[in-house]
Amino acid sequence: MRTLGIDIGSTTSKCVLLENGEHIIGSELLVAGIGTIGAGKIMEVVLKKAQLTLSEIDFVMATGYGRRNFEPANSELSELSCHAKGVLFKNPLVRTIIDIGGQDAKVLRINDKGILENFMMNDKCAAGTGRFLDVMANILQIPINELEKSAELAEKPAKISSTCTVFAESEVISQLASGETVGNVIAGICNSVASRVAGLAKRVGIEEEVFMSGGVAQNGGVRKALEKELKVPIQWSETSQMMGALGAAISAYEQVKKERCI
């Protein structure tokens, strides 16, 4: 049986193709999110690479912000459930998921069945989200994926006292103007995101093991700052952005099993 999970986020679309609910036989990510043709395109790519057509897929499950408007989907499921399912597939011992995306941050605490026990989210304020990093990378004229490398060069992270992205932007500009090193400033930026999200995580209540997902999980600077703040090791994976799509594909599999009484 082949199922397909598609996660249509605010800035990216992700797709995972699963065989028998166990083997990932295709997965892709495209920087083109909700309101674009990204989702359709990425499904095409995954199918083409696997030399399959849509008619050979048993069930397509959509998730993410854009899940309701994706024509080819057989059904849709909230990103929270999909996320939890995807992460538990990778490591069944995970109990806390910290997800920092392009414009929001979520912390989920789940039990061993993947059921949500507590949850908090910030999608109102750009501070503590990927958007904060984008704004800063833009000031620094450094590609976002190079922030990590630069943060490692920090001798003493700059202290950014404003939480607000807009006020922090001015602070960073004046720190650079007064000769602070770019490395120190970037480390300060990573700390700022981490401390904001740590606040959210503490309110949810951290239980080990902890897994980080979402686009910002790729950023080692933020990850390490979060480990320090929360005093727990934080796992992640190169494919941590795919967790929602993976979870959707797993849910699709479970759905078909249920429908066919397997």
Place this chain on the structure above:
Amino acid sequence: MRTLGIDIGSTTSKCVLLENGEHIIGSELLVAGIGTIGAGKIMEVVLKKAQLTLSEIDFVMATGYGRRNFEPANSELSELSCHAKGVLFKNPLVRTIIDIGGQDAKVLRINDKGILENFMMNDKCAAGTGRFLDVMANILQIPINELEKSAELAEKPAKISSTCTVFAESEVISQLASGETVGNVIAGICNSVASRVAGLAKRVGIEEEVFMSGGVAQNGGVRKALEKELKVPIQWSETSQMMGALGAAISAYEQVKKERCI
């Protein structure tokens, strides 16, 4: 007796020269705030215009963010007290002051003696402050003091759903791209500031008469939107940015009277 009040804000310095605690014989505003030589300069200008020297001033009272580092001041006083005093001097019936500055917003409820009864402030988030307007004026490439005129051309204010300055910025850009008129967008921007500050004001509790001060009081778009939101008339004055400095000059007068047992 001559007293001088100086209000050193984040982006502007204001100075008022008062005779016998009653007559304003000089007042100036300079766009150069804390950390600049603005405060010293503006005092010089006021003294020069009045053909006086510092030695002919009985007392200099400083207020505002930068009040602690102003050498020539005899004393310093919190901006809240000064603000309330300045406004009551203009109109003794005022009970609520809404002050939207360059990077903060405050709502004060005072009694007939100018004593603070309730107070709330936002200085953490750029939304609902002058900074929000600055960011938007910058996108629109419209000088900040022309926002009012443009807001008046609005037929149907655009709805900006994000409170956050950063997210609202993206919303405004995409509204403009999809053909929304600049007038409607600016009216939407004014509404956004007003609704944020109205939230603060409602928590403080509005009591009439209501006076608006701070740099943003100059902006009729925000003022009118606030009147609508709060369902009360809102007074203001061309010199509403001077209230803190005026209050400081009055406090200086009271201080001298006390010291000399007059």
